[in-house]
Amino acid sequence: MAALCRASFFLSFFFWGVCYSPPPLCISRAGKYDYDLVVIGGGSGGLACSKEAAQFGQKVAVLDYVDPTVKGKIKIWGLGGTCVNVGCIPKKLIHQAALFGTALKDAKKYGWQISEPVCHDWATMMEGVQNHVRSLNWGHRVQLQDKKVKYLNFKGSLVDEHTVKGLTKAGKETILTAKNIVIVTGGRPKYPTNIPGAVEHGITSDDMFWLKKSPGKTLVVGASYVALECAGFLTGIGLDTTVMVRSIALRGFDQQMAGLVTDYMETYGTKFAWKCVPKRVDKLSSGALQVTWTDTQTGGEHQDTYDSVLWAVGRAPETKALGLDKLGVKLNQETGKIVLATDESTSVPNIYALGDIGEGRPELTPTAIKAGKLLARRLAGQSAELMNYDNVPTTVFTPLEYGCVGLSEEEAEKRHGKDNIEVYHAFYKPLEFTVAERDASQCYIKVVCKRFGDQTILGLHFTGPNAGEVMQGFAMGFQCGATYSHLSQTVGIHPTCAEEVVKVNITKHSGLDATVTGC
Known part of the structure; x- marks a missing residue:
């Protein structure tokens, strides 16, 4: 019996060795190099x-x-x-802190007894x-x-x-x-080089994520995703925050979606100074920063004081x-x-x-x-595979998150022609917003497709809770050549925000109301 067990063991080991082989290692070829x-x-x-x-x-x-x-x-x-030190990681964690602030307000509607006043401690x-x-x-x-x-x-x-x-x-x-x-x-x-006081008195996101004390009343100059994310979480933790925008918000992203993001932020409490350009920053004897700017539409000059000026004007x-x-x-x-x-x-x-x-x-x-x-x-000679930079998904972690993959509606029109694309869309209300009586006017889904043939999906855009989590799964569909038919044949998970994506059936061409009214 013992001999049979030993034979069985060696036979199993032999077949395991035949079936499994570790990945080949490339022996160091440094040679004359270190x-x-x-x-x-x-x-x-x-x-x-x-x-x-x-x-x-x-x-x-x-x-x-x-x-x-x-x-x-x-x-x-x-x-x-x-990413680790002054980007994705601290940004997402502070964004989470801001979401807790909103959740505390919602919690009262759900029956939680929360003592007032509720305040946030930056340190x-x-x-x-x-x-x-x-x-x-x-x-x-x-x-x-x-x-x-x-x-x-x-x-x-x-x-x-x-x-x-x-x-x-x-x-x-x-x-x-x-x-x-x-x-x-x-x-x-980057710091602007043509604005007196910008470098001396301003900070950037590199500084923001390591401040020991609250930045207080803050002016954020710029409208990139970095600018809007920072302004969003500062507002969310209760700070007086203004975003100064020279031209448009979220350049490079779908502009309808960008408008929904900033509309929500304004409702959320963030102030916006549109079409304005900073002229100078002066430090007053009180320690406050006096910012002078020009309204490019009227030509008028304005001033206000802030505790911090955050430059988010590019990298x-x-x-x-x-x-x-x-x-x-x-x-x-x-x-x-x-x-x-x-x-x-x-x-x-x-x-x-x-x-x-x-x-x-x-x-x-x-x-x-x-x-x-x-x-x-x-x-290392182990592969010839190249990186595919097409259809990379991303999410902007603003108070109302915005996730997307593929082309914006503007880019799809530019590449394929306006008459050759179809846009399915829907305004929806997250279930968690209902009892809390939160405004869902900016919760929106847009699926940009080729209009004819198999209606290949060119772009997918989503504003709403957990946009990154929603978009990650759909991004895989892009790699598989997803079509509108694939999307509509997918069964949703109820009740979720993500299921609203697979339910979209109203097109912009139809002119019909795209508001979701029920299951």
């Missing part, structure tokens, strides 16, 4: 690329160093780049947020160590196509050589200190970003780049992560 791969930048894309390369036996080093913000609020970041919130960020910084350090990736707190620059110079905070230089170099240095917020790629010009790495002279081929290669052999620093690349963490992994696999 490393197979040197990654400059420890953000999401750089970390993903370096860890993936190490999985295939590549010898890898990551250089990560961040200069303090202009205002000096942040002396040093931990690993993780913009408590930020302590929790920053503790979580630091835990992520530490986690990334541990992961690199586990993957045997060398982490160097150096400011990296290029000497040639195989050589990187690392500079420590103390000014000590170290030279590293590598078969391949990947640049993933991302970007930083600049971190390319200037890399020495790219000396090597002949081609840049877009207007944006300062690196011109890339479809395989993330630059104009110089053996030098690659990805993430926000790449011209035409979405400035989104998940795209940088996926592109980084795919690049690592190609460099």
Whole structure:
């Protein structure tokens, strides 16, 4: 019996060995170089690329160093780049804090007895947020160590196509050589250079997420998703907040949806100064900031005082200190970003780049992560798969969240012609809004399709609760070539907001009322 058991064990082990084989490792080919791969930048894309390369036996080093913000609020970041330290992570957590404020108001309608007054403590919130960020910084350090990736707190620059110079905070230089170099240095917020007092008295999102004290009454200059997200959560935690908009909100996004987002924000309590341009910022003896601006429609000049002025007027790629010009790495002279081929290669052999620093690349963490992994696999000889930058989903975490994937209605019209697209749409009311008696005027769904044939879906847009969670699933449908027929044949989950997407049946061409009135 024992012999039979042993035979059975060895037979099972044999077949297991035949059926299973671990993924092939690419033995380090560093040879005359110190490393197979040197990654400059420890953000999401750089970390993903370096860890993936190490999985295939590549010898890898990551250089990560961040200069303090202009205002000096942040002396040093931990690993993780913009997303972890001053972007997606702290933004979403503070957005959640603001949603709790709304939930407290709704809770009374649902029978919760809440003592007044209800107030928010900035310091408590930020302590929790920053503790979580630091835990992520530490986690990334541990992961690199586990993957045997060398982490160097150096400011990296290029000497040639195989050589990187690392500079420590103390000014000590170290030279590293590598078969391949990947640049993933991302970007930083810009200050306007033509407005007196802007730099001296203003802050950016880099500072906002590490403020120890509440920013108080705040003017947000700009109308990008960064501007609106910050203004939204500041309003949500009870701060007097104004957004100054030069032209339009959420440039690059569907403009009907952008209008719904800002309409909701105004109802929510955020103030908007439309078609206005700041002229100067002065600090008064009281410590308050006096902002002077011009109304471009009337030509009139106005003033008001604020505790903080947040500049959200765009981001600049971190390319200037890399020495790219000396090597002949081609840049877009207007944006300062690196011109890339479809395989993330630059104009110089053996030098690659990805993430926000790449011209035409979405400035989104998940795209940088996926592109980084795919690049690592190609460099290790394990795959030829390229990153697909089409139909990347995203969500704007404003008080009423806006999620989308694919083309805006404007872009669909531009590419296919207005008469060749069909727009299915619906205004709906989330069930959770009913008892709370919340206004749902801006909760809206738009499905942009080709008008003829199989009605391939070109764009999907959604404003409402948990927009990101709703949009993620539908994004997979895009990768599978979803059509309106696929959508209408899908059974919804009741009662959810997401089910309203699969129920849309009114077209804009019909002119019929698109308000959902029941099940």
